[in-house]
Amino acid sequence: MDIAQEQKLYYESRLKECQTRPDLNLHQIAEYEKILDKFNSSASFDEFSAWMEQTQAYFQLSKAEQIDRYSNFIKTQQFYNDKKREEVFRMKLETVMQSTDAFDMNTRLSEIDSKTNPIELAARNNIHELSNLFMHIISYITAPGSKKEKTLTDVKETWAKLKSTDPEISVGKILSYPPYRYVIIFEDERIIKLLNAVKEVVS
Amino acid sequence: MMDSTIKSMLDGYGFAMQSYKEKLGADNEVFKKAESMFAELTSIAEAAADLNDFYAKGMDKFQGMSTALMDLAKEKPVNPAKIAIPTSAQIAQPYHIAYDAITDIDKSPETKKVYERVFEIEKTAENGLQFMRIMAGENLLFRMSLVPAIEKEKSGLRAGAENTSQPQMLAYHDYYLKDLESCKSPTEMEYLSNVRADVSYFDTYWENGLVYAVYWTLIGAINAYIISPSEDKRQGVENAYRFLASYFSLDYDRMISLPRIRDYFDKVVWISIKEDWAKKGVNSEEEYFNIDRSVLDVCMKDRPPLEFGSEENHKVVYRGSQYLLQELPGNYKNIPHPDRGKWFKVQNSRFRI
Numbered sequence: 001m002d003i004a005q006e007q008k009l010y011y012e013s014r015l016k017e018c019q020t021r022p023d024l025n026l027h028q029i030a031e032y033e034k035i036l037d038k039f040n041s042s043a044s045f046d047e048f049s050a051w052m053e054q055t056q057a058y059f060q061l062s063k064a065e066q067i068d069r070y071s072n073f074i075k076t077q078q079f080y081n082d083k084k085r086e087e088v089f090r091m092k093l094e095t096v097m098q099s100t101d102a103f104d105m106n107t108r109l110s111e112i113d114s115k116t117n118p119i120e121l122a123a124r125n126n127i128h129e130l131s132n133l134f135m136h137i138i139s140y141i142t143a144p145g146s147k148k149e150k151t152l153t154d155v156k157e158t159w160a161k162l163k164s165t166d167p168e169i170s171v172g173k174i175l176s177y178p179p180y181r182y183v184i185i186f187e188d189e190r191i192i193k194l195l196n197a198v199k200e201v202v203s
Numbered sequence: 204m205m206d207s208t209i210k211s212m213l214d215g216y217g218f219a220m221q222s223y224k225e226k227l228g229a230d231n232e233v234f235k236k237a238e239s240m241f242a243e244l245t246s247i248a249e250a251a252a253d254l255n256d257f258y259a260k261g262m263d264k265f266q267g268m269s270t271a272l273m274d275l276a277k278e279k280p281v282n283p284a285k286i287a288i289p290t291s292a293q294i295a296q297p298y299h300i301a302y303d304a305i306t307d308i309d310k311s312p313e314t315k316k317v318y319e320r321v322f323e324i325e326k327t328a329e330n331g332l333q334f335m336r337i338m339a340g341e342n343l344l345f346r347m348s349l350v351p352a353i354e355k356e357k358s359g360l361r362a363g364a365e366n367t368s369q370p371q372m373l374a375y376h377d378y379y380l381k382d383l384e385s386c387k388s389p390t391e392m393e394y395l396s397n398v399r400a401d402v403s404y405f406d407t408y409w410e411n412g413l414v415y416a417v418y419w420t421l422i423g424a425i426n427a428y429i430i431s432p433s434e435d436k437r438q439g440v441e442n443a444y445r446f447l448a449s450y451f452s453l454d455y456d457r458m459i460s461l462p463r464i465r466d467y468f469d470k471v472v473w474i475s476i477k478e479d480w481a482k483k484g485v486n487s488e489e490e491y492f493n494i495d496r497s498v499l500d501v502c503m504k505d506r507p508p509l510e511f512g513s514e515e516n517h518k519v520v521y522r523g524s525q526y527l528l529q530e531l532p533g534n535y536k537n538i539p540h541p542d543r544g545k546w547f548k549v550q551n552s553r554f555r556i
Contacts, residue, residue: 003288003332006332006333006336007332007336009336009339009340010332010335010336010339010340013336013339013340013342014339017339017342017345017387017388018388018390020387020388020391021386021387021388021390021391024388024390024391024394025388025390025391028390053226053280065390068390069390069393069394072390072393072394073394073397075541076394076397076398076401076541079539079541080401080539080541082401101276102276103272103276127404127405127408128408131408131411131412134412134416135412135415135416138415138416138420138446139420141442141446142420142424142439142442142443142445142446143439143442144435144436144437144438144439144442145435145438146435147439179405181520181523182405182406182408182409182522183405183408183409183412184409184412184520185409185412185413185416185519185520185521186450186519186520187518187520187525190450190516193450
């Protein structure tokens, strides 16, 4: 068996797979091309293997895969205008970029989770509470006399929860921040009308 | 017998140690340290009752082994080109573990075919390198994730969403299956999965908000009145009905005939209450609606007529585009996707509170 040929064919297959969506596999394609270029230009397989070792080529491939993953996630969040989740993936991408070897990358990614998890959780909680806010406002508007106080308390408590995880929450932000708008079924006029009904809470 | 996961882990370390022995030489001081650490870890593994026991007793050594391997990676090789070639069986072992972890029920014919091919290559390949090359050439590394995911999507998840009136999940399953059937690399599969999951996450809240505002606000008030009629509960019904008229320009009959609401009523509400109502002599949806109508007649008697909002209020906003309530759930035909160009941006509102 020709070991050199086996390796070359393996890298060529992986490169071909990545080239099916080059926009999503940019860094991996660059790494596979670099390896194949070196393979073709090396005088011997020993020279190629030594280069693979010296340049940490296996690690560089795995780093490229992580860079592609997080870059793709960032692009997706940019498309959906979700600033918080974009920040989470950006932090992970920067962590990968700083890694020096496979162990270092795994350790750093585990550590960064303790910073990114609360941001991601807060972003998810905000969506949940914002959805609740509009339900509570509708309950307050339609409540009979006996339930007015209780339903207004629900609105106040929900607003306080939103404020605690998104200090910037405001009527303006509800209207203009896309992830908030994804869960609201109304256009601006009816949103304003609903929020005006609890003006003393949200202004 | 040693736990298969522990065995797999030790085999991995064993292979790495063998490889470093070739590259650094058995006399290398860092290698000797790592070898002693590996021996300790192996004896703990052999004595461990199960995986949890192994982690509890061997965590320090486990972390020590990782550090030792990091140190080994930094050592200058005396034999840089010397590569210990793993056997096919060594490389294929995790795939056996993965296959065993899939329950027999989930082992669909297509998934079986993929793994059978993997194990066939394991037997015929000369060594691990050839095994990996053939696997990559036949896209099997990717297909081991892809095929079970496609089979799972075809296993009735769609019907589950349809039967429980969740159009957003129905759309998710339809589009995700198409995504899977067309995607060609692991990165693409993960990317498309995330896009779909993000969309359906927000859409589930949107659907809940819709059904709550259009259906449950009024029906909840009517139910409360039916259970214990009072002036307070009557006021609740009147307020809710005025909300429906003002915010959506709908009366009861128009609301209940909206395709989206009727689907929800048929599949979620009626199915859960029809037996109880049958005991009271109410045997059809129409008879049940008549009860709601009679409650509304009582609660709105001698009250000012409903004031309907503008016809524009028949619309709702989904991801920046307006849809008539009557058209829903047609909005899921136009889910924005990052692969399909630019899309909506919320404009600065001219409204102030």
